[in-house]
Amino acid sequence: MRRPSVRRLAVPLLAIGMLAPALAACSDEPADLVIYSGRNEDLVEPLLEKLEKELDANVEVRYGDSAELAAQILEEGDKTEAGLFFSQDAGALGALSKEGRLKPLPQSTLDKVDEAYRGSGGDWTGVSGRVRVLAYHPGKVATPPDSVHDLTGPEWKGRIGIAPNNASFQAFVTGMRVLEGDDATRDWLKGLKANSPKTYESNIDVLEGVDSGEVSVGLINHYYWYEKAAEEGEDKLTAKLHFLPGGDPGALVNVAGVGLLKGAGKKEGEYAQQAADFLLGKEAQTYFAEETKEYPLAAGVAPEEGLPSLDSLEAPQIDLGKLDSLKETLAMLQEVGLV
Structure with missing residues (x-):
């Protein structure tokens, strides 16, 4: 049976590490996957709820500014509780890649997205443009x-x-x-x-x-x-x-994208990888096209009617x-x- 979800948390920026013990204490049980999300909660919460059901896992999402969350991840290092970083823009992912804080993604994941919209180091990928x-x-x-x-x-x-x-x-x-x-x-x-x-x-x-x-x-x-x-x-x-x-x-053309964080345990890392693949799957890509009106980058999903194609x-x-x-x-x- 799927366990109950922990609540979504909008954490004051640069305070996530200090609050982590208190946050864990207020949860009924520890999260299987912690996501740091620089994407606006109003935009992506419905999608991340679908992700949680797909994983059949306890997912905790902490929202904030992408650049400041990236700085927090660098400060936390291997002690970070997050397994996945969902960034509003490529720059924050690039900063983490430069500092060696992201795990390499499988080629099967990378191949889902045109190389123009993913990291040249193979450790992050765009999910919407x-x-x-x-x-x-x-x-x-x-x-x-x-x-x-x-x-x-x-x-x-x-x-x-x-x-x-x-x-x-x-x-x-x-x-x-x-x-x-x-x-x-x-x-x-x-x-x-x-x-x-x-x-x-x-x-x-x-x-x-x-x-x-x-x-x-x-x-x-x-x-x-x-x-x-x-x-x-x-x-x-x-x-x-x-x-x-x-x-x-x-x-x-900028992208929102994801990277898997070093420091996560084996099981959380597996959930993080599954989450990345979910966000590149047809259900999530259709959500980006229809709900947020962004450009889907994978799964052969077409953009909103009336939008010129990315290729054009x-x-x-x-x-x-x-x-x-x-x-x-x-x-x-x-x-x-x-x-």
Whole structure:
């Protein structure tokens, strides 16, 4: 008989290790698998409940920010209680890979995902993808620009919406640093800052700013538009999306992904491997396509109707594991005054 689930836990960041004894004490029995999840609980909890049933195991999920959870894992080392890290972005997985904290994945798992969306060291894999896009108000923009570099032009002064404190914006800036170098990226950020962009807390807020006409264009992830269209009806949305061509850094395809953590016991490691394969299976991939409106990366599942295929996108070619220098990106954003 399947044992009762332990409760999901949203743990204050950088306090997971200190709280671990108390958390274990409040559970009826120890977890078979502990997952550190940088993915938002509202997005993935239903899927992780399905995972728990599939494993027929006691699964505990601790939610937090991906970058800070990665830092926590590095601090815990082999003493970490987690067997699986479910990251919001590739950079946090890349940081753990660089420090040797991830176990190699079986080739059978790696082969489920195109090599562009998994770690070059074979120790993490993407499970779903998202594309950076330009949202624009068609009543204010006749022809949207084809590059984020165009947004530093004087015609865009006061017309741009961004969410500089958001992890996806910072990952995009990190991608630009990898692709074009620090000097070029700093210059672009200074030009953007000079155009007095309106700053928002989240991608959703940026999209709403574009939709209402508060700003003319905004930098977001594609799936926020598709989620809003599914909730309210596409005909209710004024904002449109432009997928940037030509390998532009503003067209970065980032992934949410998983890695198996060193330090886990044999049995928990087995559950972690099963969890990774579940997330690459048809049920989970269909969930990403239909519920979160992301790009499924495995199991032959097609993306949401209306989304261009990944193969058709002109995304920049980048080793996603190199998106690990978030601290340097944050320092640059602070230097130019965007955060």
